[in-house]
Amino acid sequence: MWTSLILCAMSLGMVKVEEDPNKSVGQWLRSCLKEQVGLKVTLILVGRGNNTSLVNRPLPPWICFEILNMRYFAKIGNALYLQMVKMATSDYVVLNTGQKMPLIGLGTWKNPPDEVKDAIYNALKIGYHHIDCAAVYNNEASIGEAFKQYVGADKLVRREDLFVTSKLWNTKHHPEDVEAACCKSLEDLQLTYLDLYLIHWPHAFERGDNPFPKNPDETVRYGSIDYKETWKVMEELVRKGLVKAIGLSNFNSRQIDDVISAAAIKPAVLQVECHPYLVQNELIAHCRKHGLAVTAYSPLGSPDRFWKDPDEPLLLQDANIKTLADKHGKSPAQIMLRWQVQRGVVAIPKSVNAGRIAQNLQVFDFTLTEDEMKIIGTLNRNWRYLVPKIKIGGKFVPRDAEHPDYPFNDPY
Ligand SMILES: NC(=O)c1ccc[n+]([C@@H]2O[C@H](COP(=O)([O-])OP(=O)(O)OC[C@H]3O[C@@H](n4cnc5c(N)ncnc54)[C@H](OP(=O)(O)O)[C@@H]3O)[C@@H](O)[C@H]2O)c1
Numbered sequence: 001m002w003t004s005l006i007l008c009a010m011s012l013g014m015v016k017v018e019e020d021p022n023k024s025v026g027q028w029l030r031s032c033l034k035e036q037v038g039l040k041v042t043l044i045l046v047g048r049g050n051n052t053s054l055v056n057r058p059l060p061p062w063i064c065f066e067i068l069n070m071r072y073f074a075k076i077g078n079a080l081y082l083q084m085v086k087m088a089t090s091d092y093v094v095l096n097t098g099q100k101m102p103l104i105g106l107g108t109w110k111n112p113p114d115e116v117k118d119a120i121y122n123a124l125k126i127g128y129h130h131i132d133c134a135a136v137y138n139n140e141a142s143i144g145e146a147f148k149q150y151v152g153a154d155k156l157v158r159r160e161d162l163f164v165t166s167k168l169w170n171t172k173h174h175p176e177d178v179e180a181a182c183c184k185s186l187e188d189l190q191l192t193y194l195d196l197y198l199i200h201w202p203h204a205f206e207r208g209d210n211p212f213p214k215n216p217d218e219t220v221r222y223g224s225i226d227y228k229e230t231w232k233v234m235e236e237l238v239r240k241g242l243v244k245a246i247g248l249s250n251f252n253s254r255q256i257d258d259v260i261s262a263a264a265i266k267p268a269v270l271q272v273e274c275h276p277y278l279v280q281n282e283l284i285a286h287c288r289k290h291g292l293a294v295t296a297y298s299p300l301g302s303p304d305r306f307w308k309d310p311d312e313p314l315l316l317q318d319a320n321i322k323t324l325a326d327k328h329g330k331s332p333a334q335i336m337l338r339w340q341v342q343r344g345v346v347a348i349p350k351s352v353n354a355g356r357i358a359q360n361l362q363v364f365d366f367t368l369t370e371d372e373m374k375i376i377g378t379l380n381r382n383w384r385y386l387v388p389k390i391k392i393g394g395k396f397v398p399r400d401a402e403h404p405d406y407p408f409n410d411p412y
Contacts, residue, residue: 105130107350120146134167139186173204203405
């Protein structure tokens with residue numbers, strides 16, 4: 001019986017690990033998993049045991065432990081059989097470059113430099129394989145320290161298993177500035193390549209190192225570079241191997257078409273605001289028609305924005321979402337993220353809290369019914385939280401809306 005069980009286990013892709021009586025259970029599992037499958041593991045033991053002995057040391061009789069992507073299957077003799085299980089982040093979209101982009105990533109905007117390192121650690125150790133960055137978030141150097149410490153062979157995640165995005169800021173659209181800006185992000189992030197580099201916004205600001213060049217009346221000083229000129233140099237970055245894919249952020253459908261009409265390398269991704277109050281169905285359909293994957297930013301409604309309006313609707317407190325959350329035994333955030341990934345949209349929730357970082361990845365163990373997906377779709381009110389604003393005379397007023405390349409004057 002044991003032989004057939006072992007053969008069955010092997011045929012299911014199990015890994016056999018022999019015990020080492022000279023090591024503690026934790027040391028032993030860590031070292032043999034590292035040896036066998038190249039994983040540096042964090043061991044999570046859950047369960048109640050009656051101290052059944054595994055050779056000389058206690059282990060729960062029915063285990064319930066998961067080690068990154070390994071799950072305990074059986075103990076036979078002095079060996080454990082571990083099954084490779086599907087990792088949450090193995091759910092991905094395939095880009096037009098062939099790259100796999102994990103459906104959930106960690107957002108890093110508003111993540112202070114002194115907290116972002118912990119956030120990255122907490123994300124990587126539980127299986128995040130996708131981090132969304134940008135030069136203008138002013139924290140890429142801290143993220144780079146985290147990458148140096150936790151990314152690489154023998155570390156929490158191998159570089160080739162991590163998907164890192166960064167973005168070209170509005171003051172760097174001039175063709176002569178693009179490569180230097182990309183190299184600065186690479187240097188700060190301590191990486192040799194980016195998986196994806198996006199033009200952050202279609203409209204340019206005045207060139208220079210001040211990310212928000214201002215007039216005396218506090219309005220922004222704009223630039224007039226055509227984003228198609230910027231795109232040509234973005235293509236060069238791919239050819240030089242500095243980035244694997246290039247894409248757009250905050251472009252509308254007309255601007256996407258405009259870039260495609262002049263592109264030798266088509267954009268792989270559009271990153272835009274998207275959540276149940278801004279479902280973006282037309283824009284998503286447009287992107288899919290042209291081979292772009294869509295990433296939803298502010299998928300939880302960005303409640304920690306500094307220009308938040310006290311009267312704005314709070315997505316995380318939506319009664320319909322709350323009802324679905326109670327029904328599934330999940331949080332409202334998980335319902336909204338599940339809705340996105342279930343319709344094939346990548347989502348990049350930001351959190352600095354270890355519990356919420358973990359929660360936001362746990363959206364692959366339940367399914368919303370077709371009716372529930374539709375209910376969430378009907379919550380749309382074309383509500384944009386991310387209309388950039390500036391403070392003039394003590395009041396927040398919309399910024400950029402007069403710029404000819406401002407994207408949100410078109411219907412989608
Ligand atoms: N391309 C662009 O122009 C653009 C624009 C905006 C954002 N983005 C990207 O998208 C990312 C996400 O967007 P966002 O930061 O605007 O907002 P978001 O992810 O919609 O919301 C973040 C807020 O939600 C809270 N939160 C996180 N998980 C939660 C949970 N499970 N339950 C309850 N609250 C939760 C966070 O608080 P805690 O941190 O305290 O958990 C934070 O206050 C950004 O960080 C950035 O990487 C890109």
